[in-house]
Amino acid sequence: MRGLVAILRREFASRIDSASALVVTLVFAVVAQGLFFLLGHPVGSLQLPSFWEGRTASLQVVFAWLPLLFVGFVPALTMAAWADERAAGTEELLLAWPVSGAKAVVAKFLGVWLFLGLALLITVVPLALVVASLGDLDWNVVWCGLFGAFLLGGACAAIGLFLSALFREQLAAYLASVLVLGLLWVGGLLVPSLPPEWAEFVYYASPYAHFFDSAARGILDARDLVYHGTLMTAGLTANTLLVEGRRWK
Amino acid sequence: MIHASGLYKRYGDLVALDGVSFEIARGSVVGLLGPNGAGKSTTMKILTGTLVPDGGHATIDGRQVLPGDAESRRAVGYLPESTPLYRSMRVDGYLDFVAGMLGLGRSERKREVARVIGACRIGIHAGRSIGALSKGYRQRVGLAQALLGDPQVLILDEPTSGLDPAEVVHMRELVKELGREKTVLLSTHVLSEIEATASRVIIVAGGQLVADGNPLQLARKKSARLILLMRLGVDDMGVTDEEIGRELYDAAGVKEILDVSDLGGGVKRCAMRVERSVGSDSLQGEPVAELVAARVVKRGWHVSELSWEGLDFEAAFLELVEAHRASREAQA
Numbered sequence: 200m201r202g203l204v205a206i207l208r209r210e211f212a213s214r215i216d217s218a219s220a221l222v223v224t225l226v227f228a229v230v231a232q233g234l235f236f237l238l239g240h241p242v243g244s245l246q247l248p249s250f251w252e253g254r255t256a257s258l259q260v261v262f263a264w265l266p267l268l269f270v271g272f273v274p275a276l277t278m279a280a281w282a283d284e285r286a287a288g289t290e291e292l293l294l295a296w297p298v299s300g301a302k303a304v305v306a307k308f309l310g311v312w313l314f315l316g317l318a319l320l321i322t323v324v325p326l327a328l329v330v331a332s333l334g335d336l337d338w339n340v341v342w343c344g345l346f347g348a349f350l351l352g353g354a355c356a357a358i359g360l361f362l363s364a365l366f367r368e369q370l371a372a373y374l375a376s377v378l379v380l381g382l383l384w385v386g387g388l389l390v391p392s393l394p395p396e397w398a399e400f401v402y403y404a405s406p407y408a409h410f411f412d413s414a415a416r417g418i419l420d421a422r423d424l425v426y427h428g429t430l431m432t433a434g435l436t437a438n439t440l441l442v443e444g445r446r447w448k
Numbered sequence: 449m450i451h452a453s454g455l456y457k458r459y460g461d462l463v464a465l466d467g468v469s470f471e472i473a474r475g476s477v478v479g480l481l482g483p484n485g486a487g488k489s490t491t492m493k494i495l496t497g498t499l500v501p502d503g504g505h506a507t508i509d510g511r512q513v514l515p516g517d518a519e520s521r522r523a524v525g526y527l528p529e530s531t532p533l534y535r536s537m538r539v540d541g542y543l544d545f546v547a548g549m550l551g552l553g554r555s556e557r558k559r560e561v562a563r564v565i566g567a568c569r570i571g572i573h574a575g576r577s578i579g580a581l582s583k584g585y586r587q588r589v590g591l592a593q594a595l596l597g598d599p600q601v602l603i604l605d606e607p608t609s610g611l612d613p614a615e616v617v618h619m620r621e622l623v624k625e626l627g628r629e630k631t632v633l634l635s636t637h638v639l640s641e642i643e644a645t646a647s648r649v650i651i652v653a654g655g656q657l658v659a660d661g662n663p664l665q666l667a668r669k670k671s672a673r674l675i676l677l678m679r680l681g682v683d684d685m686g687v688t689d690e691e692i693g694r695e696l697y698d699a700a701g702v703k704e705i706l707d708v709s710d711l712g713g714g715v716k717r718c719a720m721r722v723e724r725s726v727g728s729d730s731l732q733g734e735p736v737a738e739l740v741a742a743r744v745v746k747r748g749w750h751v752s753e754l755s756w757e758g759l760d761f762e763a764a765f766l767e768l769v770e771a772h773r774a775s776r777e778a779q780a
Contacts (some may be wrong), residue, residue, distance in 0.1 A: 205548030213536065288532030292593075295496040295526045296549040297518035446500045446515050448459070 202298035203306045210310025214276065220314075227272045228322040235261040235326055242267075243388040245411070256334030261326055262344045262415035266384050266406040269355045274376030276314060277359030280307050281442070282372040285364075290445070300443035304435055308353075308360055315352040319345060340417035347414020350427040351406055355380055357434025364441045449474040449509055449631040450495065450601060456503030457490050457655075464490045466655040467504070472648075474600070477627035479642035479663070480635040482652040483769055488635040489529055491652065492603050495633070496526045508601055522550060525594030529605040531587050535579030539570060539589055542578055543596065550597040564592040568622065584615035591622065602626060604634040608641060620645050639762045651765065653772045666768070667761040675706065675757040676722050676737055681750035683714040692749075696720055699743040701736040715752070 214220040234240070239249035240263040247253070247260045284290035293303055323345055330336045358379055363372040387405030390398050402408050409423040450472040457465040465487045472478050480488050493499035495506050497513045497520065506513045511520040534542055540561060547557040565571050568588040573581055578589055587607065594602055607623065608616045616638075623645050626632055636642060642649050643663050651659040651666075659666055668674060680692065689708040696718060697705050704721040711717050722736045741751045 201551045201553070202549045205545050208548075209534070209537075209545050213534075216536065287535075288528065288530055289534060291493070291498050291528050292526065292532055294498040295521060295524070295528075296546070297521040297551065298549055299516065299518075443515065446498060448499075 202296065203302045206298070206303055206306035207310045207313075210280065210307050211313055214310070214314045220276065223272065223275045224318045224321070227268060227318060231261050231264060231268055231322045232326055234264050240264060244391050250330070254334075256330050256336045258323065258326060258330065258336075258341055258344060259415065261323060262348065263411055265348050265415075266351065266387070266410060269352060270377055270380040270384050272318070273315065273352060273355040273380065274359050274362075274373045276311050277356055277363050277376060278369045278373040279363070280311060280360050281364035281438075282366045282369045285367045286369075290442075294442075294446060300446075301439045304360070304438045304442060308357060308431075308435055308438075311356045311360065312349075312353045315356060316349050319348055319352065323348070337417065340415075343417045343419060344415045346419070347410045347423065350414070350423065351410045354427045354430035354434070357431040357438070361434045361438040361441065364438050450633060451507045452491065452495065452504070453506070454504030455491060455494055455501050455506065457487075457494065457499065457501050463655050465494075465501070468652060468655070468657050469504070470650050470657065470660060472631055472633060474631050475627070475629065476648060477623060477632040477634070477646045479646035479649040480633055480652065481639070481642060481649055481765060482635075482658075484637075486652045487655040488652060489605055490655075492526075492528075492605050492633070492635060496524055496603055497521045498526075518551075522597060523599055523601055525596070525599040525602045527590045527594045527602075527604045527607055529609070531590035533578050533586060533589060533593075536577065538575060538577055539581070540565070540574040542589065543592060546593045547596050552597065560596050560598075564595045567595060568592040584611050584618075587611060587615070587619065591619075595626075600630055602630050602632045602634075604632065606636055607634055608636065608638065616641070639765055643761055651768055653769045654776055656772065658768050658772045663761050664756075667764045668756075669764070674722050674736075676702075676720050676740060677753070677755045677757050678718045678720075678740070678744075678751060679711070679753035680716040680718055680744060681714055681752050682716060683750075687749075689716065692716055692718060695744065695747060696740060699740045701739055719757070 234249075235258070236250050239252060240247040240260050245263055247263060250260065281290070284293060294300065323341070327336060327338070327341045331338070359372075359376040362375045362379065363369075366372040366375065383405055386401045387407035390402045390405070390407070393401055403426075409420075409426040413420045413423050450470075452471075453469050455465045455468040457463075464485075468487065468491060480491065482488050490499065494501050495508065495513060497515060497517070500515060508520045508523050511517065511523070513520045534545075537545065543561045543564060544557055547560050552560060565574055568591050570585060570588050570592060573585055578586060581589065591604070591607065594604070604623070608619045611619060620641060623632060623634060627645070634646070647662065649659070649661065649663045649666065650657065678696075682692070689710065693705040693708045696702055696708075697720075701723045702720050703723055706719040706721060708716055708718050720740070722740075737754055737756075741754055744751060
């Protein structure tokens with residue numbers, strides 16, 4: 200357990216101490232807030248006006264953008280986690296210390312996930328405070344949406360970490376993660392134009408069904424927990440098999 | 449303490465290790481030597497649990513090294529080749545992190561980090577970022593992390609690679625000091641380093657064990673002529689050079705007296721050709737020298753210096769490796 204905590208602390212601290220991670224987080228927060236106040240969400244079938252234009256005490260616009268923002272933001276947090284270990288050779292030491300590959304994978308995941316949670320709070324809570332000062336904001340929907348976004352971020356992080364373990368170069372890991380997470384997001388956008396037999400499957404596989412149409416609207420659904428839990432478990436299991444498998448190479 | 453039995457490892461079509469077996473007892477420094485691609489690093493990775501062999505097995509202190517076994521890994525301190533470290537971390541923060549990986553509690557971590565910082569003399573850099581340190585100090589930090597938790601076995605993969613001469617000397621001293629209490633297995637390309645630090649050397653080539661023994665003994669087996677040099681104090685006993693020559697010639701293992709000359713002040717310089725081995729090898733690997741020295745001391749003369757001329761470990765190593773390569777080519 201102490202080994203797991205040591206890795207978790209290192210992963211979390213390495214992002215807090217990293218200027219590039221902080222800049223990326225700042226960009227994520229500023230872009231999310233800019234979109235919320237100025238642009239709204241004029242994408243796909245979900246057309247929402249900006250906060251100043253619509254004058255609605257709701258955070259739906261920012262929640263609508265989060266799946267796409269995660270496509271760029273989460274890979275930036277996960278790309279170095281394993282790729283850097285391989286490039287620097289520290290993965291060999293990590294495997295030599297008395298901590299199993301599975302614990303190392305889970306610890307790295309938790310480190311990234313906690314940082315992501317902090318980034319979400321920094322981004323969404325100030326928006327919520329501004330909106331609440333101007334109108335009647337439903338805080339239950341806000342907390343529910345944040346929780347859903349946290350789960351969605353965890354699923355994205357598990358996928359990003361697995362892909363990071365496939366590469367030695369951070370950039371390759373980043374691009375691969377953007378591609379995979381981007382496909383998930385684009386799938387949701389394509390639903391209206393797909394044949395009905397495909398549309399249902401793609402809809403349930405996309406974050407829209409399990410975040411925007413549920414938690415972001417204040418609905419906690421057990422199916423969403425299963426969806427995100429499955430993605431996290433699949434990502435972490437594949438990551439563990441990949442890392443432990445290197446002992447047999 | 450370390451037991452490797454029939455280690456076999458294949459990378460695709462390449463056989464990296466082909467039935468390597470050896471045993472290393474507690475409290476000794478053993479060098480693992482071999483040309484590039486010989487299987488040194490693979491052997492070390494298997495002993496530290498970072499690689500699983502395709503055949504054979506390794507045990508540390510009686511416990512088989514298995515991927516899921518944390519105890520066998522806790523018994524080993526490992527410094528991999530090229531000293532991989534988290535360069536953005538501070539030295540003390542990094543060591544605290546590694547101590548945490550070993551499962552140490554807060555107070556134990558603090559004590560252990562202070563101990564290894566002292567042992568590796570990196571105290572003045574404890575608060576600095578690892579990336580800002582010189583190669584030598586980074587190597588020391590790598591060694592310090594290997595010492596955390598006081599493991600009984602240290603496995604050091606080329607610990608002096610890339611260091612300047614002063615740092616090499618310091619690292620050698622450190623390894624020798626550690627070898628008094630721990631079992632140290634170190635690999636290197638620098639043969640003089642093995643001669644300076646290790647009491648035993650294991651030579652691998654092409655994934656197979658080629659030789660295993662004392663570096664001096666290996667050199668002696670392979671050297672064309674073995675010359676023993678001796679400085680003898682005979683004071684004013686009126687002993688002639690001929691008489692000294694006769695006495696030495698009668699000693700077991702001496703084949704020819706090459707020179708007996710007077711250096712003045714009752715000191716004689718003697719050179720003799722000796723046999724490769726005489727009697728048991730239990731005399732610290734130098735039975736001939738021991739026997740000759742014992743004989744002259746019995747006569748009441750004083751041995752002030754005893755050395756070998758023409759013992760070339762490097763030549764012996766190259767001959768062993770070349771012979772192995774030639775035999776494998778002939779087999780193929």
